[in-house]
Amino acid sequence: MSYENILYSTDERLAYITLNRPEKLNPLSNDLRGELFHALKEAEADRDIGVIILSGAGRAFSSGYDLAPSPSEGNPYVHPRSGMPDTGTTHPAHYDWSRHVLLANWTIWELAKPVIARIHGYCLAGGTELASFCDFRIIDEQAQVGYPPVRAMGTMDIMWAPWHLPMTKAREFAYVGDSFTGREMADMGWATYAVPGDQLEGFTEQFARRMAHIDNDMLQYSKRSVNRQYEAMGIRNGLMSGTDVEAMSKHRPAASEWGKRVREEGLKAALEWRDGPFRDFRGAYDTAPKDRPLAGSED
Secondary structure (H helix, E strand, O other): OOOOOEEEEEEOOEEEEEEOOHHHOOOEOHHHHHHHHHHHHHHHHOOOOOEEEEEEOOOOOEOOEOOOOOOOOOOOOOOOOOOOOOOOOOOOOOOOHHHHHHHHHHHHHHOOOOEEEEEOOEEEOHHHHHHHOOOEEEEEOOOEEEOHHHHOOOOOOOOOHHHHOOHHHHHHHHHHOOOEEHHHHHHOOOOOEEEOHHHHHHHHHHHHHHHOOOOHHHHHHHHHHHHHHHHHOOHHHHHHHHHHHHHHHOOOOOOHHHHHHHHHHOHHHHHHHHHHHHOOHHHHOOOOOOOOOOOOOOO
16 A cells, blocks of 8 residues: 555554644645545455554644645546545535535444544644544544634534534534634543543553454444444434535625635635634734624625
């Protein structure tokens, strides 16, 4: 196996997959995601592996989907027609991105082996969606988890928040885009455990090795049994309906302003405009417009 955007290794019963674009906080490009899903299936097929640990290199787990992707040129892990990980359709429709990422992430849901997300630094937007499809999330208690694109771009691509958080916090997460600490995410039930950063790697490995004492078939059936209960409660239909709403949110009157700013001023300036009034993420920069007009209200 030869990967350019992830690292893959094994150690006894554990497989380690690391998102490896640290210079940009591991944005989830199509090439990276294609390699990730391929590596997950490699670990699934390896009878010596019982548990998979997914993490990010450098300062963060993932900053989210890649907003400035490089064009894919012959990457063997993406579909030759769509340039995206294969989900059984080429997704030709307008604003089909959220449907695509949902169908792709079901790969983790149906995987025969448990996946543990080991989270540090930032886990934002699409990074939260990737982590939410893992079976467990073990997080640095000081990590930052949020979905800032809802401030200007569109609703969450995968509306996982109501399935993991108390109702009022699910609304806050989905409406405002503010970040929560790893400790807060554990207190709300999204993270399985929150631990100090210097203990994150050791704690996660201990947790994984403890689980790996159970035979693969038993773990598979336990995972499948839990999954089917959530499916009976409607998680598949619920998440898919959220992708339709996300597509509609891209057609609201103010929707074009984000794209216009990206085209005219560049991505970094657009992010400063998006986050400026909130004074966080790129809105914390001195150049960010702290008191800008409401989106869509300018002449």
